Amino acid sequence: MTIYNFAAGPAVLPKPVLEQVQKELLDYDHSGMSILEISHRSQLFTDLYADTKARLKQLMNLGDDYDVLFLQGGATLQFTMVPLNIATKHHRAAYIDSGHWSVRAIEEAGKVPGVQADIVATSKASGYTEIPQFPDVLKDTYDYLHITTNNTIEGTAYQQLPQTTTPLVADMSSNFLGQQYDFTKFDLIYAGAQKNLAPAGLTIVVLKKQLLTDPNHPKNxxxxxxxxxxxxxDSALNTPPVFQIYMANLVLQWLETQGGVAGIAQLNQKKAALLYNFLDSSKLFNNPVKPAQRSLMNVPFLTPDKATDAKVIQAATAAGFLNLKGHRSVGGLRASIYNAMPFTGVEKLVNFLMDFEAQHQ
Known part of the structure; x- marks a missing residue:
């Protein structure tokens, strides 16, 4: 039986990448050492680091005015690091509240001494089934505007970026490199790697170099x-997550073979359309998200009651469709169809859901 992993994260990785890791795990780059053993001070790692950074910037169409950091602590640590580092002129940060992870970011920013974190738009009243409307009235009163580009739990995503003159910061954890944006519109992007790029333990931060030399940057x-x-x-104040960076490099190489971000985004649209079209025509399953703002990565859906949800999950697990249980805060079901999920996996999931519905009319 073929297994399809629809987990929201840690998530499915490309099979060719896993096969390559398996093949060379005992001998990285003819060194006689495993990638798990090499020193982060060695030329082997220095070359890997430089190559990974170059591939990432090329895929994002970013120039020398951007830098890339490979950090630890997850996106959750960035909730604190962002205001610490860049809320330094006005000491005020604007946040658009589009769901659970936006709320977490706002809470953590509000704990930073001397920083005021303001919610400037929210879709809480709608149950986060849409992206908040945002008229830009910030002017020059905030150090940055923070958005969560894809809401992993609620299943919404930005299809159009906010029009703003305020520096734009994004938590892009769950649609990083899976959806096309003009990345030059962002001053800073951060993403936990365990959704679309690598195993848990690596956090990507892409930022304008001018933020690193800003005269308001705190000195202490x-x-x-x-x-x-x-x-x-070069992200090596302490030992960096070498294996995760190696894995990210392999995934970036795989992504290049898929036609880059544009190519994989086209495939993601095809996968998402197949699943959403079924849900919209179904009499048993329902997706609550406003269609124009649906995520390409995370598709939540419901049946009329929790008992039926549980029956679907049990039957799906037995059939090889794993980790479809919805987040505990919203319940129901959720299929995460990140870059590495093949179209065949979504196609077979839809066929399974169709059969389940036919049998439970």
């Missing part, structure tokens, strides 16, 4: 929380 931050200090040491 702890080094491990300081973007400038981390950039000056």
């Amino acid at each position: 931050l702890p080094a491990m929380l300081d973007y400038t200090a981390l950039a000056n040491k």
